[in-house]
Amino acid sequence: xxxxxxxxxxxxxxxxxxxxxxxxxxxxxxxxxxxxxxxxxxxxxxxxxxxxxxxxxxxxxxxxxxxxxxxxxxxxxxxxxxxxxxxxxxxxxxxxxxxxxxxxxxxxxxxxxxxxxxxxxxxxxxxxxxxxxxxxxxxxxxxxxxxxxxxxxxxxxxxxxxxxxxxxxxxxxxxxxxxxxxxxxxxxxxxxxxxxxxxxxxxxxxxxxxxxxxxxxxxxxxxxxxxxxxxxxxxxxxxxxxxxxxxxxxxxxxxxxxxxxxxxxxxxxxxxxxxxxxxxxxxxxxxxxxxxxxxxxxxxxxxxxxxxxxxxxxxxxxxxxxxxxxxxxxxxxxxxxxxxxxxxxxxxxxxxxxxxxxxxxxxxxxxxxxxxxxxxxxxxxxxxxxxxxxxxxxxxxxxxxxxxxxxxxxxxxxxxxxxxxxxxxxxxxxxxxxxxxxxxxxxxxxxxxxxxxxxxxxxxxxxxxxxxxxxxxxxxxxxxxxxxxxxxxxxxxxxxxxxxxxxxxxxxxxxxxxxxxxxxxxxxxxxxxxxxxxxxxxxxxxxxxxxxxxxxxxxxxxxxxxxxxxxxxxxxxxxxxxxxxxxxxxxxxxxxxxxxxxxxxxxxxxxxxxxxxxxx
Amino acid sequence: xxxxxxxxxxxxxxxxxxxxxxxxxxxxxxxxxxxxxxxxxxxxxxxxxxxxxxxxxxxxxxxxxxxxxxxxxxxxxxxxxxxxxxxxxxxxxxxxxxxxxxxxxxxxxxxxxxxxxxxxxxxxxxxxxxxxxxxxxxxxxxxxxxxxxxxxxxxx
Numbered sequence: 001x002x003x004x005x006x007x008x009x010x011x012x013x014x015x016x017x018x019x020x021x022x023x024x025x026x027x028x029x030x031x032x033x034x035x036x037x038x039x040x041x042x043x044x045x046x047x048x049x050x051x052x053x054x055x056x057x058x059x060x061x062x063x064x065x066x067x068x069x070x071x072x073x074x075x076x077x078x079x080x081x082x083x084x085x086x087x088x089x090x091x092x093x094x095x096x097x098x099x100x101x102x103x104x105x106x107x108x109x110x111x112x113x114x115x116x117x118x119x120x121x122x123x124x125x126x127x128x129x130x131x132x133x134x135x136x137x138x139x140x141x142x143x144x145x146x147x148x149x150x151x152x153x154x155x156x157x158x159x160x161x162x163x164x165x166x167x168x169x170x171x172x173x174x175x176x177x178x179x180x181x182x183x184x185x186x187x188x189x190x191x192x193x194x195x196x197x198x199x200x201x202x203x204x205x206x207x208x209x210x211x212x213x214x215x216x217x218x219x220x221x222x223x224x225x226x227x228x229x230x231x232x233x234x235x236x237x238x239x240x241x242x243x244x245x246x247x248x249x250x251x252x253x254x255x256x257x258x259x260x261x262x263x264x265x266x267x268x269x270x271x272x273x274x275x276x277x278x279x280x281x282x283x284x285x286x287x288x289x290x291x292x293x294x295x296x297x298x299x300x301x302x303x304x305x306x307x308x309x310x311x312x313x314x315x316x317x318x319x320x321x322x323x324x325x326x327x328x329x330x331x332x333x334x335x336x337x338x339x340x341x342x343x344x345x346x347x348x349x350x351x352x353x354x355x356x357x358x359x360x361x362x363x364x365x366x367x368x369x370x371x372x373x374x375x376x377x378x379x380x381x382x383x384x385x386x387x388x389x390x391x392x393x394x395x396x397x398x399x400x401x402x403x404x405x406x407x408x409x410x411x412x413x414x415x416x417x418x419x420x421x422x423x424x425x426x427x428x429x430x431x432x433x434x435x436x437x438x439x440x441x442x443x444x445x446x447x448x449x450x451x452x453x454x455x456x457x458x459x460x461x462x463x464x465x466x467x468x469x470x471x472x473x474x475x476x477x478x479x480x481x482x483x484x485x486x487x488x489x490x491x492x493x494x495x496x497x498x499x500x501x502x503x504x505x506x507x508x509x510x511x512x513x514x515x516x517x518x519x520x521x522x523x524x525x526x527x528x529x530x531x532x533x534x535x536x537x538x539x540x541x542x543x544x545x546x547x548x549x550x551x552x553x554x555x556x557x558x559x560x561x562x563x564x565x566x567x568x569x570x571x572x573x574x575x576x577x578x579x580x581x582x583x584x585x586x587x588x589x590x591x592x593x594x595x596x597x598x599x600x601x602x603x604x605x606x607x608x609x610x611x612x613x614x615x616x
Numbered sequence: 617x618x619x620x621x622x623x624x625x626x627x628x629x630x631x632x633x634x635x636x637x638x639x640x641x642x643x644x645x646x647x648x649x650x651x652x653x654x655x656x657x658x659x660x661x662x663x664x665x666x667x668x669x670x671x672x673x674x675x676x677x678x679x680x681x682x683x684x685x686x687x688x689x690x691x692x693x694x695x696x697x698x699x700x701x702x703x704x705x706x707x708x709x710x711x712x713x714x715x716x717x718x719x720x721x722x723x724x725x726x727x728x729x730x731x732x733x734x735x736x737x738x739x740x741x742x743x744x745x746x747x748x749x750x751x752x753x754x755x756x757x758x759x760x761x762x763x764x765x766x767x768x769x770x771x772x
Contacts, residue, residue, distance in 0.1 A: 161720070
């Protein structure tokens with residue numbers, strides 16, 4: 001009997017021969033499990049995992065076949081480490097078992113730690129959560145995604161207790177933001193996969209950062225959910241170098257889904273060098289992985305919506321409580337119906353808490369009022385009549401695709417040209433507004449090339465490496481600073497009449513107000529330019545920019561006037577006025593028209609331009 | 617069901633390393649926290665970073681919580697971690713965090729509305745002032761539940 005039982009266990013030779021015959025190491029599912037991606041020329045593969053502990057073969061990072069061989073040996077025979085390879089790499093083991101005889105007959109060893117981990121996570125469904133951008137922080141426009149592991153008793157009562165899985169850069173707390181940005185872009189941070197409770201995430205995103213959350217319930221089957229978790233187990237303490245633009249949070253989650261459901265192949269659908277979270281959500285939606293979508297408004301969204309439901313006199317109470325840091329006397333509010341007073345108290349409390357975070361108000365200054373508001377609210381029975389913030393008509397993943405190409409024709413002064421511009425990411429004021437936050441602009445690597453046919457010259461008109469503008473309307477309750485920042489290279493008229501290409505770094509800060517359905521803004525700006533063809537090889541110029549920006553579903557309109565001065569330099573002030581009109585039609589396409597005039601010293605030029613846009 | 621929520625809570629408390637440490641659960645958390653501790657969190661979320669090594673908290677032994685307390689250690693941890701949201705929900709007698717606490721305390725369907733109404737009515741007992749710590753607030757909650765015939769059975 002003993003001999004018979006042993007005969008059932010496949011020999012190593014059998015396993016390796018079968019693997020060879022079925023070409024397992026060339027299967028996309030194997031590549032997904034090991035995070036292999038084709039190298040530049042596509043002939044060889046390299047894994048994105050940067051942790052030797054993730055591989056069983058010495059050269060596993062670059063050798064899918066060798067890694068498979070080592071894996072088969074280890075899964076069958078063990079490798080003498082404290083924990084059996086089957087328990088360290090359960091997703092691989094499961095996948096191999098699915099490949100039929102002889103793999104399915106490799107005897108399984110018990111993995112109590114893994115089993116109890118899975119039991120504790122107790123996951124029936126997986127939900128992809130997308131944290132959208134938040135007001136006044138265009139860098140957050142990049143968004144963030146993580147997975148939520150929903151228990152079988154999926155309901156509102158237990159949801160915030162669910163666990164989440166996210167992949168993030170493991171930055172030390174003392175690293176400065178600049179260092180963080182640098183290392184994030186150019187590499188150097190280990191990325192780690194972490195498991196945290198959803199209520200922690202909610203506090204972070206919804207309350208501290210005021211980011212609306214979109215929850216996409218995925219339609220993964222129970223066996224796929226388990227496989228996803230097995231793979232989380234495999235990678236959760238393994239190092240994957242983190243890069244903001246591509247190998248980021250969103251990217252790694254797609255890889256998890258690829259493992260969970262072999263054949264989805266989401267990773268190959270990600271554009272090169274830009275795994276923008278909203279784009280990755282688009283990919284997940286397009287691959288029919290989403291069952292339903294739930295919107296969870298942030299604290300700020302709720303606050304705005306609640307304010308909008310109050311009458312003017314009630315809003316005044318909210319405002320005056322925040323100003324005086326005091327509750328009104330009972331006599332003063334006697335005229336308010338109890339449920340209306342409850343609404344006022346709730347909204348006033350939300351405003352205090354919002355301002356504590358946003359304006360860094362101290363605990364001492366606000367705790368009395370906060371507590372007083374809660375206590376007063378508890379004394380009014382029943383619910384307030386305030387309704388929850390509605391779900392936006394257009395989701396963040398339903399906005400325009402982030403890539404844009406524009407073909408244009410125009411005149412720069414007396415010189416006609418044809419132009420082509422390419423903007424790989426992400427969004428500017430001239431793009432369709434739905435799905436994006438009004439007043440926010442974030443662009444990377446926006447490049448424009450012109451061909452002046454009369455002189456047969458090609459010229460780089462501009463290359464904006466980073467271009468950020470954040471306009472947030474101020475009102476009685478919200479007092480954000482509007483700002484802009486950017487660097488790159490562009491051309492600007494000088495008082496010698498030339499338009500040399502120069503590198504620039506600019507910044508600005510000011511205020512915006514909602515006027516006539518649009519945003520009117522005034523910014524004080526500072527620009528530094530360096531270029532060999534500039535008069536002193538450099539320019540330093542304070543300036544101002546005034547404008548009005550209207551963004552609607554049909555298109556957008558913007559007028560702007562700006563001036564720059566050059567104190568201490570032999571350069572006349574520069575003025576520029578411009579107007580642009582953009583129309584979005586048909587879907588995925590747009591028309592853009594610009595007219596402008598720039599002046600420097602005795603020289604001026606009128607610029608006219610029209611173009612057709614395609615989003616991709 | 618108990619197992620389900622035990623699992624949930626073990627998962628939930630994995631972030632506990634961030635909580636104020638001290639003897640017993642939540643000895644240091646004050647109802648309204650100041651600003652000083654927020655900055656790294658904000659940076660973390662903005663930049664998709666994670667600060668600190670959040671390994672999965674699998675054992676309750678390391679949490680420094682006194683499990684002999686009448687309120688279950690999981691519920692107590694949740695209370696400590698979400699005190700401000702719980703105070704908000706309790707003042708209104710409704711809300712997601714209050715629902716979660718009720719779930720963790722294993723309050724039966726029939727008593728849920730009563731629980732919500734009671735903590736709302738007794739808000740000032742649970743949160744007697746703006747400086748209340750989570751430990752004190754938990755004692756307040758215990759007191760309120762003990763004094764209520766329908767809720768006393770949920771204390772161990």
